[in-house]
Amino acid sequence: MMVDNILEVSNLKKYFKTKQGILHAVDGVSFTLERGKTLGIVGESGCGKSTIGRTVLRLIEPTSGEIRFNGTDINKLNKHQMRSMRPQMQIIFQDPYSSLNPRRTVSQTIREPITLNRMISDRAKLDERVAQLMDMVGLAERFVNSYPHELDGGRRQRIGIARALSVNPEFIVCDEPVSALDVSIQAQILNLLKQLQRKMGLSYIFITHDMSVVNYFSDDIAVMYMGKMVEKAPVEELFSNPVHPYTKALLSAVPIPEYREEKHKRIILRGEVTSPVNLPDECRFAKRCSQACDQCIKKEPPLTEIRPGHFVCCCNI
């Protein structure tokens, strides 16, 4: 049977011009997202997660690459064509506060994309739709005329979700949607996003730096390092059988909330991530890698499929 992919990205690049030189924020990344599934993207600050999320929606223009959404290469669409595609692809941000207009009420915020896309014009129907969306995301009706600053982080995130859902999208990029929230509220929002996915068949790209959250939430996981995808696999495979030394270090660094008699031995990476500017032709992780060999500094390793669906970008495999 053919896999039904909602999104197929190949060799996506996004470079930024900076004073120091060309910054390779996303540097030749390829992946697919199956309809109704979640691809988690993890990695440290600055590795290019948000840039991927934004370029696949063409909120920022890719430098090069192909982005096929439902079979159409959206990178080739003109402004007008892109606009009619927009409602199908939405984004939810980390900080609901800065992404919401402080002078708009909950109701105004949620209805804006609907009216912008001329989906409903009748006043009464619009109110009805807003009420329905608020109910869907678990926002009590009494907040309909509240302003963002009057609400807590969890409720603000619910507004962001309702707004994204208002135009009936098929695909949503969730960019760190729970990172700013306390754990008890984080669990509420994660459950909500899962439940909406089941009900509406949504496909998600889920960006986070929290390994236990991504493990819970995703079907596949892509691990990014300095603009490159260094490993990608189904979630169970990645967690039980990580292959790239960076993935191993990342997993081993996660503090586990369980009591143990003996402290567990962890892999401590030396050094820090540097900015992906003026890159030499070598493995980007080589400088911090405990297993680096002569091969690694000769050229960048290609992404190789070591098992069905499990891709790794490392010389030592």
Next chain:
Amino acid sequence: MDSKDIALEVKNLVVEYVTADGTVHAVNDINLTVKRQSCMGLVGETGAGKTSTALAIMNLIPSPPGIIRRGRIVLNGYETLSMKDTEMDAVRGKEVAMIFQDPMTALNPVLTIGEQIAESILMHEKISKTEALERAKQMLEMVGINGNRANNYPYQLSGGMKQRVVIAIALCCNPNLLIADEPTTALDVTIQAQVLELIDNLRESYKTSMLLITHDLGIVAEMCDEVSVMYAGRIVECGTVKEVFTDTKHPYTEGLFNSLPNINDRNAQLTPITGLVPDPTDLPPGCAFAPRCRYACAECGKRVPKDKWISATHMVACTAYEKPEFLIERNKK
């Protein structure tokens, strides 16, 4: 316990902030003991009162609007709340030092990192400036930064390095007690692992006691000997890490565990705590957690729960335990 074995004792501490919108009840009558050379974790969600507790221990509550209404703080034998500013200056750094959450606000942007470390050393030791700078370099080496970076300014360092400098400043006078307020929240996990390992090693070689503030129960499991769980300005449960993690008593602590995705079992159900934290200017009467608690009964809303000691180290403040047969779900399995 012998008072020599105690690094810090907080007794009936009450901290309030008097604002135009009302009085914020940030810390409501808490007790806390940190044993010498051990690490106590203080966990709780945003607004629980963790930082206010730490600032009270440092005698640094901003006033106004803050006020320490009541309580005693005994630091290595010294009663600090009654101290004059000059006396307290001598205690800070030498007896107790604090690592603040945001390394950027803790560092002075116009001084080199070497000068900043030297400055703290000079506050407590009568040595020359050159000697202090030399010591500063050694401190940098100790936290894994090359000594010749002493003349770097904060902006020239990455987030992880800045946090190391902050640690170097906190430890340069070899304090008895180190208070670390979310020392790694701003850092990536691999850098967090480096910094936590560093703190652990230094603590061991300097025999420092520690109060570690965090909202991450994983960090508690990894770093602490004991843990206190704070909710709406009260400590609802405390005990050794083993007691609190394997024999959890308070419904709020249970709620925190149930909210966490389990990295070893991705199919485990997430059960969030319903509702929200109460408004600290208008706390509910009785148990502040009762409105969100799945076990709450009428009694819980009427009076503040008493501390119930289950062992010499394990305490729970929950009215439900007045019924001897009461068990939370987590303990029924």
